Amino acid sequence: MNKIEVNNLTKIFGSHPQQGLKRLKNGEQKNEILEKTGMTVGVNQASFAVKPGEFFVIMGLSGSGKSTLIRLINRLIEPTDGEVLIDGDNITEMDMSTLIDTRRKKLGMVFQKFGLLPHRTVINNVAYGLEIQGVNKEERYKRAQKSIEDVGLKGYENSYPNQLSGGMQQRVGLARALANDTDILLMDEAFSALDPIIRKEMQDEILHLQNKLGKTVLFITHDLDEALKLGDRIAIMKDGRIVQVGTSEEILENPANDYVSNFVKDVDRSKVLEASHVMKKPEVLMTYKDGPRVAVRKMEEVGASSIFVVDKENHFKGLLTIDDAIRAYKEEIPVDDVLITEVPSALPHTPLNDLIGIAVDAKYPITVIEDGRLLGIISRVSILSGLVLGKEKDEVTPT
């Protein structure tokens, strides 16, 4: 059975939605109806189904009706017509108390603007969904604590939302949705308000969590790259209609119409891919306080001939080759003096295009550095593989 099934779901905003619905069924377009009646078609006869455990992304530009659509699923907005089946139960016909119960037990939601309660601490925000269900204090704190740890916010339980950064606030939002232990997560542009690095982090995190917890995720985004990275399947929306549903490969290779192909034609790998997409965590990394002996041993372990040196805050200090490390060890000179500091570097957003030139001349891997911090390294191989294999979805996702 499908986890979520949406059939002919329609939402018309305005004074006489039923009249608009009739026009819509007679084949009139969204803009005709707006012109003749002043009513706005939010969602136009949308149908799709989401399988259990699937990561389903709805992609569309602003005004395409995607945010309305996700709110029709849990009836934050009342649908005009059509049905939404959650585990086979039609949510559009539920009375208020059944609906509230379904929201509590089956539908977690994460919002673009977080929607946290500013007067409650992190743990009380996360426990909110359980509190309103009447779960006792001990139990709800236990479950809240677990989901706080799941999203990596341990230690912030007693902070208030305004003391946290945007990325951390959204982790709280995510933890709140996880604490209810619903099978379904509705995510409305959940990462759109975050800056790119945090955003990428959260994308990786949600993929990881979804794998681990087996949630069914309905994810809304306006960002094609995000859709391609996250979605098992993607639905593309335009003017309230769903114009294509398919895997990212299907959408890239066989766009259903001009609109979709216009969208995806710009996906030129070398331009779309950025340094942060192809970079890898450095395999060997040492901090200052490790002496040259530790460095030699670490290199030996992985069979590398050089090691990246950072300080406690992960600020990049330089590169230490095995020869220099051994020399430093024998002659007892500080690691500082033998570090190679002139290493090619790039920002996380540097397009792959620009890296090719650097890579040709470089003796060492390119370091990806932002605010002095070492985020990752890029070898010549990963640039080439990024370019060549980029068309296949798996390679879009940095692993």
Next chain:
Amino acid sequence: MNYFHFPLEDWTNSFVNNWLLPVMGGFFNSVSDVLGAFIEAVTNLLIVIPPEVIAVILILLSWKIAGKGLAIFTLIGCFYLGSVELWSAAMQTVAIVLVSTLMSVLIGVPVGILTATSTVMDKIVRPILDFMQTLPSFVYLIPAILLFGLGGVPAVISTFIFATPPAVRMTSLGIKQVPEDVVEASRAFGTTKSQLLFKVQLPLALSTIMAGVNQTIMLALSMAVIASMIGAPGLGSTVLSGISTVNVGLGLTGGLGIVVLAIILDRITQGLGKRV
């Protein structure tokens, strides 16, 4: 502009004399009895407790809520009220302010909640509030005497009329100001209407509501003074007798007492509003 005669005056008088007083008189009498007893109880309580005890409580409260400055001011203020022999008059005024504020909050906050959540209620209540706030207070002092007699009861009733609007308006404003995304998120997690009110809207509106309560207390204090004209006991009657006997000194003495009360009550309630 007098194209026709509109006998509002006659109508009102005959309404009051032929229906309100004979038919509803009993009802107003019993309201008057209950409210009168309540006011008396509060007044007696404030007078029975030794001034020193009340002063210490007030000073500690000022210290805790608004800091050292206000605590010192309260200390000086209490000495002042005692030394000009206006302590019991001040307590009578405080009793009227407390009782009418209590009524204003008990009625004003729920009405404010209703107007925030229902546009129909908002449309009905808004003109009533305008009426209550702008109608010169002397106009309803007259019927207040007719219905409730002289003394504390009509004072509390007219003070209630004058001081309730800010409680209603600020409650309504506070609830409307709760961010839409917070309300939406709460609903998405299965919040019922009453849970939304008590766990989300009221806590987030609390500081605005407290600002309304602060305004209510200030208005109540100013009205409690005017109400001395209809026989309300307290600092107002001191000022009134100062005026009627052209005794400038007595007027100033009573007037300063009111200022002292106003500053203490204002700072304490403002401090409370900031803490929530």
